[in-house]
Amino acid sequence: MTTLKSVWIIEDDFRVAKIHADYVHNIEGFIVTENLRTGKETIEKLKTTSSLPDIILTDLYIPDVEGSSLVSHLRHLYPSIKIIVISAATEINLIKNIVDLGILDYLIKPFEEHRLQRAFQKYLQELRLFQQSKNVTQNDLDSLFYSESNNKIEDEEPFVKGIDLHTLQIVKSLFEDHQTQELTASQLSELIGSSRSTARRYLEYLVGEQFLQTKLIYGTVGRPERKYVFHGTYEQN
Known part of the structure; x- marks a missing residue:
């Protein structure tokens, strides 16, 4: 039995959070295990949880968070968690700061469902690469960073549930x-x-x-x- 990957959503608008959760549940192998509204709630939950999430989807505009502060905190204390930022923010300096922190992806609201699927597929590709026992080759790394297949759903391994x-x-x-x-x-x-x-x-x-x-x-x-x-x-x- 395949273990589902845990996803936390940090979003203060419950309607938007529900849409994002529906998108995640349409992706094979992932499940939303927490819906959080504030930075404080997130930090407290991370301190007490018995199992860290694999991925966090977070907005930048939440009530008690300023700019990149929460993302910076997460990257510093929980480097194993992959972070996907979902925000309406487009200010170049802010986005540069966020990208420099080493996030997995950045999605500008509003976005299409398939764009989130691409971000999760990038995560799976990276996971498969680093789970192998042999040394990586340049071709392995090129397929991760440069291959156009990052943007496509692989025919041999169905990615979206419900596609016949x-x-x-x-x-x-x-x-x-x-x-x-x-x-x-x-x-x-x-x-x-x-x-x-x-x-x-x-x-x-x-x-x-x-x-x-x-x-x-x-x-x-x-x-x-x-x-x-x-x-x-x-x-x-």
Whole structure:
């Protein structure tokens, strides 16, 4: 039985934290074990826990934390924990300071689900590399730091739960055979007879594969609607 990797989320907005947790639970092999709201709560939990998390997802804008102070604290006292920052902050000096601390990744809000999948795949690739018993080669390190496969989901090792290859091919054929140029998750769910969340999972997967791109359609009321567009069609428009 495979042991699930533990993920802690530090985010003061419970709605955003729930979205991030749903994204994590869609990734094979990971589970959210703590949802924390403040830096103080996080530090106290780390002092008392019997099992440190493998990964921490943290915002920078939480009530009792200023800039990179919490990330700096975590890197200093818990160097084995991988940190992924998820923040709306784009100030160049702040981000430089964060990157210099040695984080695993930095995601700017709002972000697509597949972008978080890429960050977790980078973690898994690094984990596999350093668990091997032999010495590493230059090719091993090049595959970690420079390979384009970092940005793709490996066919031989399914990464996202709930992706059936047969269904995936059906979805792709809808676009490739020119049966449609663009779809929403709701439209796809009707075509393949699935729930909207399942349809969205396939569409987001294909965005991550650069097979589809997204665009927002603004109506007269309510939130904008996300449409998924075949990559070749999108570039022609």
